[in-house]
Amino acid sequence: xxxxxxxxxxxxxxxxxxxxxxxxxxxxxxxxxxxxxxxxxxxxxxxxxxxxxxxxxxxxxxxxxxxxxxxxxxxxxxxxxxxxxxxxxxxxxxxxxxxxxxxxxxxxxxxxxxxxxxxxxxxxxxxxxxxxxxxxxxxxxxxxxxxxxxxxxxxxxxxxxxxxxxxxxxxxxxxxxxxxxxxxxxxxxxxxxxxxxxxxxxxxxxxxxxxxxxxxxxxxxxxxxxxxxxxxxxxxxxxxxxxxxxxxxxxxxxxxxxxxxxxxxxxxxxxxxxxxxxxxxxxxxxxxxxxxxxxxxxxxxxxxxxxxxxxxxxxxxxxxxxxxxxxxxxxxxxxxxxxxxxxxxxxxxxxxxxxxxxxxxxxxxxxxxxxxxxxxxxxxxxxxxxxxxxxxxxxxxxxxxxxxxxxxxxxxxxxxxxxxxx
Amino acid sequence: xxxxxxxxxxxxxxxxxxxxxxxxxxxxxxxxxxxxxxxxxxxxxxxxxxxxxxxxxxxxxxxxxxxxxxxxxxxxxxxxxxxxxxxxxxxxxxxxxxxxxxxxxxxxxxxxxxxxxxxxxxxxxxxxxxxxxxxxxxxxxxxxxxxxxxxxxxxxxxxxxxxx
Numbered sequence: 001x002x003x004x005x006x007x008x009x010x011x012x013x014x015x016x017x018x019x020x021x022x023x024x025x026x027x028x029x030x031x032x033x034x035x036x037x038x039x040x041x042x043x044x045x046x047x048x049x050x051x052x053x054x055x056x057x058x059x060x061x062x063x064x065x066x067x068x069x070x071x072x073x074x075x076x077x078x079x080x081x082x083x084x085x086x087x088x089x090x091x092x093x094x095x096x097x098x099x100x101x102x103x104x105x106x107x108x109x110x111x112x113x114x115x116x117x118x119x120x121x122x123x124x125x126x127x128x129x130x131x132x133x134x135x136x137x138x139x140x141x142x143x144x145x146x147x148x149x150x151x152x153x154x155x156x157x158x159x160x161x162x163x164x165x166x167x168x169x170x171x172x173x174x175x176x177x178x179x180x181x182x183x184x185x186x187x188x189x190x191x192x193x194x195x196x197x198x199x200x201x202x203x204x205x206x207x208x209x210x211x212x213x214x215x216x217x218x219x220x221x222x223x224x225x226x227x228x229x230x231x232x233x234x235x236x237x238x239x240x241x242x243x244x245x246x247x248x249x250x251x252x253x254x255x256x257x258x259x260x261x262x263x264x265x266x267x268x269x270x271x272x273x274x275x276x277x278x279x280x281x282x283x284x285x286x287x288x289x290x291x292x293x294x295x296x297x298x299x300x301x302x303x304x305x306x307x308x309x310x311x312x313x314x315x316x317x318x319x320x321x322x323x324x325x326x327x328x329x330x331x332x333x334x335x336x337x338x339x340x341x342x343x344x345x346x347x348x349x350x351x352x353x354x355x356x357x358x359x360x361x362x363x364x365x366x367x368x369x370x371x372x373x374x375x376x377x378x379x380x381x382x383x384x385x386x387x388x389x390x391x392x393x394x395x396x397x398x399x400x401x402x403x404x405x406x407x408x409x410x411x412x413x414x415x416x417x418x419x420x421x422x
Numbered sequence: 423x424x425x426x427x428x429x430x431x432x433x434x435x436x437x438x439x440x441x442x443x444x445x446x447x448x449x450x451x452x453x454x455x456x457x458x459x460x461x462x463x464x465x466x467x468x469x470x471x472x473x474x475x476x477x478x479x480x481x482x483x484x485x486x487x488x489x490x491x492x493x494x495x496x497x498x499x500x501x502x503x504x505x506x507x508x509x510x511x512x513x514x515x516x517x518x519x520x521x522x523x524x525x526x527x528x529x530x531x532x533x534x535x536x537x538x539x540x541x542x543x544x545x546x547x548x549x550x551x552x553x554x555x556x557x558x559x560x561x562x563x564x565x566x567x568x569x570x571x572x573x574x575x576x577x578x579x580x581x582x583x584x585x586x
């Protein structure tokens with residue numbers, strides 16, 4: 001047996017300290033005490049409200065959610081080596097039995113910044129994308145599958161990145177514009193690899209995109225949007241009122257300044273620098289930004305910076321499609337690990353949500369603006385949990401806004417927000 | 423813990439004749455234990471991940487420093503999860519760091535762990551703490567500057583020599 005294989009068994013994942021690093025004789029004792037449990041492990045059968053326990057090994061919290069045009073809530077998550085899709089017709093109280101998207105198991109990258117995503121075509125298609133992780137470090141492929149029968153079955157997954165080297169193609173984001181064109185964007189190492197092979201330096205990696213104009217049957221050749229993105233922060237993606245996708249990501253300016261950039265994917269616009277925190281660091285923040293564009297066309301942006309003396313969460317808005325931005329507003333309590341912001345605009349009504357830690361609980365706090373992001377309510381607690389949790393997500397169903405949050409203790413939660421109570 | 427988790431745990435342990443030794447758990451309380459174990463001595467506490475682009479360069483630096491200063495104390499804490507132990511172990515071996523104290527986050531409530539470690543740390547990696555013998559602690563985010571680290575080590579050694 002090789003050393004690598006023995007290593008994995010030296011530490012087991014269960015947070016129970018008794019079992020971490022239990023010597024062999026303790027195993028024997030456990031078997032004596034719990035033989036029946038060990039044999040008759042119950043599966044996650046009926047899905048009672050709030051009763052989904054996620055505490056078992058290898059279950060990821062990373063969840064993608066979206067409402068379709070009929071108000072059905074769709075949730076995509078991963079378990080072991082499968083992508084699972086469920087839906088709810090009662091705002092998250094009950095969910096359908098999960099449907100496996102990939103029939104053949106594969107390794108899936110699913111954590112805070114790297115989550116499966118779901119979107120809907122204009123002819124009833126359900127699109128799912130995720131990042132397959134490869135054996136090599138940091139390596140992945142952008143995977144895609146669709147259902148044309150309302151989520152009963154899904155097509156065999158395809159790989160969207162046309163560079164198939166075992167390098168990073170990860171952190172995908174996906175949307176469908178009003179014409180039905182599907183847009184996938186992701187972070188891609190191919191140019192950095194070429195530069196490295198030539199002995200040249202290349203800061204960060206790159207942002208790539210592919211589009212499908214035939215309902216997900218095929219994708220265009222991959223197109224580079226920008227060189228020098230940060231390597232492992234999620235990309236925020238939203239549609240402008242003219243249907244143009246807009247992306248917002250952590251970029252590497254100069255050699256290692258990890259501030260944020262915005263680009264309209266109209267084939268003509270140049271990259272715009274949004275934040276000037278000047279966080280110069282050769283580090284992986286694992287902390288991507290957020291973007292929302294309401295029907296008034298105002299861009300709302302939120303991000304995290306770790307710049308010394310300027311560490312924390314920031315919000316800014318642009319009412320001229322990214323030519324000018326408001327002075328960044330700092331929010332959240334930095335010492336409470338204020339992190340992973342979300343923003344959602346319905347026009348004048350705008351919400352911010354983020355995660356903090358109060359010493360005992362992970363807390364999602366939120367603020368509401370009734371004037372398009374010009375002034376904000378005091379932060380209020382929307383939800384909390386005394387255990388591990390996914391990043392918070394904000395989603396809308398028409399005029400209703402929800403916090404979507406997957407936690408270990410409480411399972412999946414969809415919490416309605418209103419103007420007075422984020 | 424539910425039945426399925428227990429099954430997995432028992433399955434893993436049954437298949438393993440080797441008790442945990444190489445990679446220890448980092449849990450609530452671990453920081454205090456590490457600090458106590460190094461009381462009165464300088465050491466480096468480094469947080470890293472198998473998924474962090476800039477961490478390998480620091481691992482290479484630590485390996486180099488250990489060659490130059492064999493008595494240098496380093497504690498490496500992977501913020502991945504125990505199920506990544508195989509990859510963590512292989513990575514440390516690749517950088518000839520198998521003899522360095524290695525731990526892995528064994529509490530999926532990572533906010534709680536980070537809160538205990540440093541409220542000013544927001545999870546960026548690598549994140550390294552330099553503990554002086556006099557218990558001054560300095561946290562650094564991002565890839566380390568080899569010359570600055572060497573200067574710090576020399577200062578610590580100079581101080582130790584003077585005290586003797």
